Amino acid sequence: MADTDQLAQRLEALENKLWTRSYLMKIAEFDGATIAPENGAAARGEAMAALAGEHHELLCNEDAVDLVSGLEDAVASGAVADPKIAAEVRTLARDQREARAFPTEEVEAWSRLTCEADAVWHKAKVANDWASFEPYVDRIVEALKRQAAYLDNTRDPYDVWLDQYERGMDAAAFDRFFAQVRETVVPLVHAIGERGEQPDAAFLTAHVDEARQRALSFDLMKLVGLDLADTCLAFTEHPFSEGFAVGDARVATHIYEDNLMSNVYSIIHEAGHAAYELGVDPAYARTCLEGGTSMGIHESQSRFFENTVGRSRAFMGPLLSLLRRHAPEVYGDVDENALYRAVNIATPSLVRTEADELTYPLHIMIRYEIERKLFAGEAAAKDVPGLWRDLTRSYLGLEVPNDTLGALQDTHWSGGSFGYFPTYALGSAYDAQLIPAMERDGVDLAGACASGDLAAVRAWLKEKIWRWGRGKDAPELILGACGAPFDATFYCDYLSDKFSALYGL
Template identity: 45%
Template sequence: MKESIVRLRALEKQRFAYRYALNVVDFDAETVAPEGSADGRAEACEVLSRADFDLLVNDNTAALLRQAAQDAETEQERAEVRELQRAYDQISKIPADEYAAFTKLTQQSIPAWVKAKRTNDFSVFAPYLEKIVAARRAQAHYFAPDRDPYEVLLDQYEHGLTIAQCDEFFATLRETIVPLLADIRDHGTPIRTDFLDQDWPIDAQRKVSEKIMQLWGLDPAHCYLAESEHPFTTEFWRGDVRITTHYMPRDMFSNLYSVAHEGGHALYELNIDPAYDYTAVTGGATMGIHESQSRLFENYVGRSRAFVHCLYPTLRELFPTQLADVTEEEIWRAVNRAEPGLIRTEADELTYALHIMVRYEIEKALIQGTLAVADLPAAWNAKYKEYLGVDVPDNAHGCLQDIHWSMGDIGYFPSYALGSAYGAQAIADLRKTMDLDAQWAAGDMEPLKAALKERVWQWGSMKEPQWLVQSLCGGKFDPHYFTRYLKEKYTALYQL
């Protein structure tokens, strides 16, 4: 191994250590930290993020990257240089003080968002969001002053994605979803839902979480489940991935599908090739590919007729009174109902993309400067009325429901819809050679996991995103696999 590659690996391990520390702080903040702890945490994160910035962005690192690019001999070494160079290019143009200040800002912003959501008071969060929008716009300008700032941010989450591609993708989805929803509303056979809203004891819900993790094959020695306001996954490294859920006393299925979703993220991170540990190529490649795995396990597996059959005896055992007169067929139909609502994380597969479209259009307008933060609630409410036909009663159920913007994650939301579409094509391709329904009905996830590990998981960020998407999908990505899946599923479900 050339001397420059040895030095490169040392740099990667140092960066891993800083990111590990920041992840510990973030996970602690979202799960167990006391409410008044934000200021001290923000100061610590500002120092840590500045140290990470200084480690990467300096003349020595720039020279090292140039030399390592010449000396790299293996595919992995070339990929490590590529990913580090990409990270260097992304943040080196941002002034160091602004980079560190932004980390501090998001640490202060998150608890402000939590308070705003709990008290239904947008004014608590608005000043922080204004600063975040301004900072993200400035960062995009530093990186590529001649490009649309929102497109620059899109590219950071989904390398190569453009606004034009996003617009075309969502237009394709809209062409199928809107008329299908109208058809369901006007002609669909009603679905029983009366049993969904009742008392579901939290202790029993925790056992449901344990069952899902067991079925997914998530080893508790390497994957820990905690509780938070908004479910999420944090990967410390391949041997330590944490997921969270949020228990609702009157909605057991919210937790069930949160754990299924976050468990999909965890499986990806836990199955990356150990050869990539502590390097720039460990970790998921893009948010769209990551969301394809979480949405795949949440929906294509978790809401399948076969999996409901597998889980039904456990649910009846844990909730004998609540499900005394409810069949597994009724559960399957209820958890797949298409019902325009207010909350993205509770949305069905059909309306989910409409929730994402609202966020995509709003955050694009915020960054492009055509929408002021002060006008966000009204814009949000108007789009929910237009796209989903629902009236938003308050900001807690509206523009304050997601944590992402408080974390500075602007440009992330389209990844959810892309991930859903990737998953549809992947499952269609896997069905050509695998009897997935028989496996899922028996609670056997191993064949599916082995296939996904071969196609995506093992590679981390070693391969370019375009290669990974084609590997996952079994060919060039085509969103019509997703629209056909939705039309076939909901036509049958509602007997249209």
């Protein structure tokens, strides 16, 4: 057997072992955020730390390093011509280089810390108890600074993490992006506040019990295009989704009985994430190419379904049909135009996950500015609630009544995801650039939304984005799908056109 064939077999064996540890860690994490008992956090943390340590050792030991090096040489020489293997080698080599920067004990300690922090955050949010969570923020930031130095001690630590979540991005690039978005969004928000007339939409806060919302959730998942044999629905404090494997993506939502639309758009948003994970080429199963390539691309898919589809005028027919089926006493007399105006109300609010499409990026700017201060040493965790109040007043013109609705509202920091938030806004901007590209390729987006049959939309996204998994980074995907590099002008024009029309500005 040729040496290259042996290398390919060893690669497959290594990736299977790595995938198994990752899969088990995802199960533990999903369980912890949904159904696990409160007192199970410590045991779960130890199990996850052990799995993280095993994963790290498998990826970084001498045999794995020699294997990846040999495969890189084989690809460079042309001895390995299979593009799938070449992509695996390229991606795994980067994963390995970055993982080898960390001692195994650092990886295990990080897993314990974030597991414990997540459990504390869940209790702290409900109790409005920033003080209990505060020490974990400081510990996590310090750990991330230390880890950033392992990766690249020549760069600003925050830039290192921004690049980890979105390759090629740093604070300077995000500063330019946010400045362009701010120039569009802030005047629009002010104009709507001064001259825009808000619709009467009392039905948005009508009571719809949990049982009916659960039933509606499954119908929404099917409407977006998920096969329920590939996914499941769980319930949690903070909605999220996770791709486990080919044929296995999980969605978790939170139900408020007096805010049906919170659940509706959480489901549509998370279904977009799940669709991306489930759309990866099955040939990538149990390899390093399985899963989404970046947080920004992932958010582009969830925001595409939530906003471009879910809040479009064309989609109101299919959506209203489901709402009438599950809550006829509330939505029986609501027409499509009224629903469209209601789900696109633009007005500042306190909670990011409930924010309208226009003010949403302002929420991201608040978190971005706080993260930068924490990493620059200009603030510590004790300062975060005050900074949150100040920035909310500045960007949204609102007073924050408590930390549950302020600095404790998001789960991300408890998991160590600093540098993640900016990708939420970037994903919305990617989404806006995909729309004209899709339509140029002959997809009738409005027609698909109006019919409730999104098959053509999903097929285009699968071909251009989903199937590539981690095999292509965001810049290459956007260039391939849109025929041009990323340009935030598409996003700014989209917001300006949509909300100027909605409010007659």
